[in-house]
Amino acid sequence: MKAALMGADRALLHEARRPTGREDGPEAVVDNVLSFAADLRETGLRRYGAEPAAVGVAVPGIVDGATGTAVYSANLGWRDVPLRDLLAKRLDAPGTPIALGHDVRTGGLAEGRIGAGAGTDRFLFVALGTGIAGAIGIGGRVEPGAHGGAGEIGHVTVRPGGPECGCGRRGCLEVFASAAAVGRAWAAACGDPEATAADAAGAVEAGDPRALAVWRDALDALAEGLVTAVTLLDPRVLIVGGGLAEAGETLLAPLREAVRARLTFQQFPTIVPAALGDAAGCLGAGLLAWDLLSAEVSSR
Numbered sequence: 001m002k003a004a005l006m007g008a009d010r011a012l013l014h015e016a017r018r019p020t021g022r023e024d025g026p027e028a029v030v031d032n033v034l035s036f037a038a039d040l041r042e043t044g045l046r047r048y049g050a051e052p053a054a055v056g057v058a059v060p061g062i063v064d065g066a067t068g069t070a071v072y073s074a075n076l077g078w079r080d081v082p083l084r085d086l087l088a089k090r091l092d093a094p095g096t097p098i099a100l101g102h103d104v105r106t107g108g109l110a111e112g113r114i115g116a117g118a119g120t121d122r123f124l125f126v127a128l129g130t131g132i133a134g135a136i137g138i139g140g141r142v143e144p145g146a147h148g149g150a151g152e153i154g155h156v157t158v159r160p161g162g163p164e165c166g167c168g169r170r171g172c173l174e175v176f177a178s179a180a181a182v183g184r185a186w187a188a189a190c191g192d193p194e195a196t197a198a199d200a201a202g203a204v205e206a207g208d209p210r211a212l213a214v215w216r217d218a219l220d221a222l223a224e225g226l227v228t229a230v231t232l233l234d235p236r237v238l239i240v241g242g243g244l245a246e247a248g249e250t251l252l253a254p255l256r257e258a259v260r261a262r263l264t265f266q267q268f269p270t271i272v273p274a275a276l277g278d279a280a281g282c283l284g285a286g287l288l289a290w291d292l293l294s295a296e297v298s299s300r
Contacts (some may be wrong), residue, residue, distance in 0.1 A: 001018045001019070001020055001032070001033065002015070002016075002017050002278065002279075002281060002282050003015070003016050003017075003018075003036055003037070003040050003282065004016070004040075004043050004279075004282040004283075004285075004286065005040060005043065005048075005052075005227070006282075006283070006286030006289070006290070008290075010114065010283070010286065010287070010290070012279070012282065012283070012286075013047075013048075013283065014040075014042070014043055014044075014047070015279075016036075016039075016043075017104065018032065018033060018036055019032075020033075020076065022075070022076055022077065023065060025077065026076060026078040026079075026081075029076050029077070029078065030078060030081055030083070033057070033059075033083070034086055034087060034090040035090075036089055036090060036112065036144070037055065037057070037090065038090050038091060038200060039146035040052075041063075041091055041259075044120050046254045048100075051093065051096070051097075052091075052093070052096060052289075053097075053098060053176070053289075053293055054097040054098070054099070054289035054290065054292050054293050055087060055091070055093075055096060055097070055098040055099070055289055056082060056098075056099045056100075056101065056106075056241060056284075056285035056286055056287070056288035056289035056290075056292075057087065057098070057099070057100050057101070057285055058100075058101045058102065058106035058107070058281050058284060058285045058288075059073065059076075059100070059101075059102070059103060059105045059244065060073050060075055060076065060102070060103045060104075061073030061074065061075070061076070061078075061084065061102075062102075062148055062149065063101060063148050064100075064148055065099070065100050065101060065144060065148065067082075067084075068082065068083060068084020068085065068098060069081065069082055069083065069084070070083045070099045070100070070204075071098070071148070073199050075130075083100055084098045084100055085274065088231065095177035095208050097289065097292035097293060098287050098289075098292075099184035099285070099288035099291070099292050101284065101285065101288050102133075102144070102148065103161060103281055104125070104127045104133040104134065104135055104151065105133075105134075105135040105142045105144065105150075105284075106280075106281055106284035106285055106288060107125070107127065107135070107241065107276075107280035107281045107284050107288075108125030108127075108135020108137060108140075108142055108151075108239070108280075108284070109135065109137070109141070109142045109284040109287055109288070110276055110279075110280045110281075110287060111123075111135075111239050111241065111274050111275065111276055111284075112125060112135070112137035112140070112142070112239070113140055113287060114276075114283065115239070115275040115280065115283075116237070116239045116272050116273065116274050116275040116276075116277040117237045117239050117272075120137070120236050120237045121139060121236060122137060122138055122139075122234070122235050122236050123137040123236060123237040124136060124137070124229055124230075124233055124235040124237075124238050124239070124269075125228070125237055125239040125241060125274070126153060126229075126238065126239070126240055126241070126242075127241045127242035127274075128178055128179055128240065128241070128242035128243065128244035128245055129178065129179050129180070129219060129221075129242040129243045130178060130179065130180045130242070130243075131154050131166075131174045131178050131180070132153060132154030132173055132177060132178045132197060132225075132242075133151060133152055133153065133154055134151035134152070134153040134154075134175040134229065135151050136150055136151050136230075136235075137235075140229070152298075153173060153225055153226075153228075153229055154173050154174035154225075155167050155169065155173070155174070155223050156172045156173050156177065156228050156229070157170070157172060157173075158171060158172070158173045158176065158221045158224040158225050158228075158287065159171040159176065159221065159224075160176050160235055162175060162176070163175050166167055173222065173224075173225035175218075176216045176217065176218055176221035176222075176231045177222035177237065177244075178244070178297045179196075179197040179243035179244040180197070181218065181243060182197040182200050182214065182215070182218050182244060183195060183196040183197040183199075183200065183220070185200075185214045185217065186199060186200035186203070186211060189210045189211070189213070189214050190203070190210060190211075196272065197243060197244050197247075198243075198246065198247070200214055200215060201215075201246075201247035201250050201251070204247075204250055205250055215250075215254075216220055219251075219254055219255055219258050220258065222255060222258075223255060223258035223259050223261075223262055224262070226238065226255075226259050227259060227262045227263060227266070230259070230263070230267075230268075230269060231266055234266070234267065235269050236269060236270065237269055237271075237272060238269040238270065238272070239268045239273070239274050240252060240255070240270045240271065240272070240274065241271055241273070241274030241280070242274075245274060248273065251279055252271060252272075252273060255271065256271050259271065295297055
């Protein structure tokens with residue numbers, strides 16, 4: 001877990017990290033989130049003598065921002081957690097605005113507004129990590145969809161009839177092109193069960209033909225998925241983040257070529273690396289909180 005205090009000028013005043021404690025079960029994770037938030041509040045009071053003006057939280061899985069509910073997270077094991085109400089109670093702040101957002105969409109909000117997509121009217125942020133998810137940016141905001149599920153590009157089918165995905169369908173993009181998938185493929189190819197996607201990237205840079213084959217398979221699948229997204233969304237900028245994007249131009253240079261080669265009538269978007277690193281989630285959560293305050297002011 002990562003947390004921060006954000007000032008009115010959007011600068012991070014304090015940052016901290018803690019493990020989720022998910023090995024102790026979903027209830028322990030929820031309590032750890034609440035305790036972390038309470039400690040952050042105490043830090044703000046001690047250093048700045050003020051209560052938080054608003055709170056923003058980003059969590060993985062399915063999120064209902066309207067009700068403040070963390071609906072489902074496979075990785076954390078929780079269902080229908082009323083996180084906004086629980087936070088208000090733990091912080092003893094019944095009147096404090098609290099925003100709840102999806103982790104990738106929240107990170108994408110930060111990248112689009114103050115990161116790699118700053119000043120862009122329409123962008124798509126794609127995070128290549130354990131899975132693959134996206135954030136659709138329009139006019140400085142991120143589209144959540146009618147049911148909170150917009151941007152799940154990792155579950156676009158790129159190879160019909162392919163291996164089964166965790167979602168239950170076959171041939172999904174994240175089965176082939178997530179950082180986890182590339183790590184698994186390279187581990188099988190090189191015979192080292194501990195090998196990772198970062199190791200694969202290093203082997204690609206060294207010219208290892210086995211790594212080049214693994215990399216090419218992942219890039220082909222990723223390009224197919226991104227072309228589908230470009231066709232549907234017509235973004236001006238496509239921002240690539242997540243663990244796999246740490247390979248830099250080893251990933252992005254051939255990816256640009258692969259996407260361009262597949263386009264026919266579509267406009268080729270600018271494809272750039274994410275700029276905010278792992279601070280994006282904290283920055284995005286802070287932006288959600290400040291947006292709540294702005295909305296309150298404008299409604300008066």
